[in-house]
Amino acid sequence: MITVAIAEDHQALIDGIQSYVRYEEDIKIIGHANNGEELLKIVRLKQPKVVLCDIRMPKLDGIEATKIILKELPYTKIVAFTMFDQDEAVKQMLGAGAHGYILKNSSLDVVLEAIRVVATGKTFYDRKLHLPNTQKNSSKSVLSSREREILQLIAKGRTSHQISEELFIGKSTVDTHRKNMIRKLGLSGAGELLRYAVEKKYEF
Amino acid sequence: MITVAIAEDHQALIDGIQSYVRYEEDIKIIGHANNGEELLKIVRLKQPKVVLCDIRMPKLDGIEATKIILKELPYTKIVAFTMFDQDEAVKQMLGAGAHGYILKNSSLDVVLEAIRVVATGKTFYDRKLHLPNTQKNSSKSVLSSREREILQLIAKGRTSHQISEELFIGKSTVDTHRKNMIRKLGLSGAGELLRYAVEKKYEF
DNA sequence: AAAAAACTAGGGTTTTTCCCTAAAACTCAA
DNA sequence: TTGAGTTTTAGGGAAAAACCCTAGTTTTTT
Numbered sequence: 001m002i003t004v005a006i007a008e009d010h011q012a013l014i015d016g017i018q019s020y021v022r023y024e025e026d027i028k029i030i031g032h033a034n035n036g037e038e039l040l041k042i043v044r045l046k047q048p049k050v051v052l053c054d055i056r057m058p059k060l061d062g063i064e065a066t067k068i069i070l071k072e073l074p075y076t077k078i079v080a081f082t083m084f085d086q087d088e089a090v091k092q093m094l095g096a097g098a099h100g101y102i103l104k105n106s107s108l109d110v111v112l113e114a115i116r117v118v119a120t121g122k123t124f125y126d127r128k129l130h131l132p133n134t135q136k137n138s139s140k141s142v143l144s145s146r147e148r149e150i151l152q153l154i155a156k157g158r159t160s161h162q163i164s165e166e167l168f169i170g171k172s173t174v175d176t177h178r179k180n181m182i183r184k185l186g187l188s189g190a191g192e193l194l195r196y197a198v199e200k201k202y203e204f
Numbered sequence: 205m206i207t208v209a210i211a212e213d214h215q216a217l218i219d220g221i222q223s224y225v226r227y228e229e230d231i232k233i234i235g236h237a238n239n240g241e242e243l244l245k246i247v248r249l250k251q252p253k254v255v256l257c258d259i260r261m262p263k264l265d266g267i268e269a270t271k272i273i274l275k276e277l278p279y280t281k282i283v284a285f286t287m288f289d290q291d292e293a294v295k296q297m298l299g300a301g302a303h304g305y306i307l308k309n310s311s312l313d314v315v316l317e318a319i320r321v322v323a324t325g326k327t328f329y330d331r332k333l334h335l336p337n338t339q340k341n342s343s344k345s346v347l348s349s350r351e352r353e354i355l356q357l358i359a360k361g362r363t364s365h366q367i368s369e370e371l372f373i374g375k376s377t378v379d380t381h382r383k384n385m386i387r388k389l390g391l392s393g394a395g396e397l398l399r400y401a402v403e404k405k406y407e408f
Numbered sequence: 409a410a411a412a413a414a415c416t417a418g419g420g421t422t423t424t425t426c427c428c429t430a431a432a433a434c435t436c437a438a
Numbered sequence: 439t440t441g442a443g444t445t446t447t448a449g450g451g452a453a454a455a456a457c458c459c460t461a462g463t464t465t466t467t468t
Contacts, residue, residue: 011308012311012312013217015311016219016220020219020223034309104213108220155399189363191358194398198402
């Protein structure tokens with residue numbers, strides 16, 4: 001029997017998972033929390049084999065919670081369950097010691113699979129995830145890494161001139177990158193690119 | 205029998221809801237989509253009585269989708285189902301004609317309740333929601349309604365010139381509004397305003 | 409080694425924003 | 439109802455930013 005605790009901001013999703021798991025004979029959900037602090041209490045008390053854990057949570061986020069849990073109870077297996085498919089989020093969560101990483105836009109079957117896999121001591125990464133191998137993926141993306149770097153700054157509302165100063169390159173260079181990105185992405189104008197940049201930060 | 209379509213970015217949540225609703229005799233989920241465009245197709249084809257709709261979705265957001273659906277099929281009841289408990293999101297969704305608004309951190313029982321209530325023609329607002337007093341809030345807002353209207357268009361990446369044509373006013377007028385908003389919000393430059401506009405649309 | 413892609417950049421043109429000023433319309437309270 | 443304050447409207451010119459064309463250098467891929 002695999003005992004599981006869920007930490008998840010959205011009660012609706014917890015309810016859904018519980019309903020879905022109810023008739024699985026090998027998995028039992030022994031507790032759930034809506035924030036990181038609650039999760040810690042539950043884990044200390046009930047010592048689940050697997051923790052399913054959102055990254056964005058009130059009070060204590062999933063990354064910090066993971067570190068604390070693994071320090072206190074190193075045999076706990078932790079699966080990150082989140083909407084973020086971003087370099088930083090994945091990197092930090094894995095850095096904290098998570099054993100699996102699945103995305104909320106995957107089906108609940110993937111969740112069950114992940115729980116079963118990490119329970120055996122193996123790791124599990126969502127097939128939709130495209131960035132643990134940071135090297136290869138950067139080349140597959142439409143935008144080059146330099147372009148993405150510049151896009152990050154554009155997303156903050158910076159102008160080409162400001163960006164050129166931050167990156168120690170010429171304004172014209174930033175302009176060129178900007179132009180290329182607009183072309184690659186099929187956009188028209190600086191405004192649309194900025195909009196794209198801000199929205200894509202959260203990986204729609 | 206209440207027929208329901210779900211539009212939701214996160215497949216995991218759709219699976220959960222479907223599992224949860226399976227044994228409810230009066231509610232039947234006849235389709236689900238992971239983005240706004242898919243939702244439109246399903247709604248046109250199957251004409252559900254109730255649509256459960258996330259705000260943030262790829263391709264077409266919940267607000268735009270709601271407007272389109274209600275124009276084509278005015279008897280459809282739409283419930284916004286989202287993580288955002290923010291003025292702007294609620295206001296816009298209700299402005300688009302939504303009949304209910306529930307939060308993802310409420311339990312799935314609330315979802316069922318909302319579906320049943322709006323199906324009878326009534327409206328349903330999550331108890332956790334704390335801003336239906338639209339009058340007071342809009343006057344309390346820093347920006348005037350015209351300014352917010354323009355900010356909407358700025359958020360789409362439009363230039364002052366484009367906005368002036370859409371609103372049938374002079375470019376200089378849009379410029380002035382833009383300048384006043386930058387001042388009121390304590391920002392510097394068009395880029396930061398655009399960033400603000402895109403982010404604050406859903407108040408992340 | 410050649411080809412392709414990425415990164416760099418200058419200079420000139422066009423577009424957009426920014427700034428100052430100001431009038432008409434509307435709002436709300438004295 | 440008068441008057442002060444706010445909102446919406448707008449012009450013209452200066453400044454800034456973006457856009458376009460071209461092109462050399464470096465890096466990566468084939």
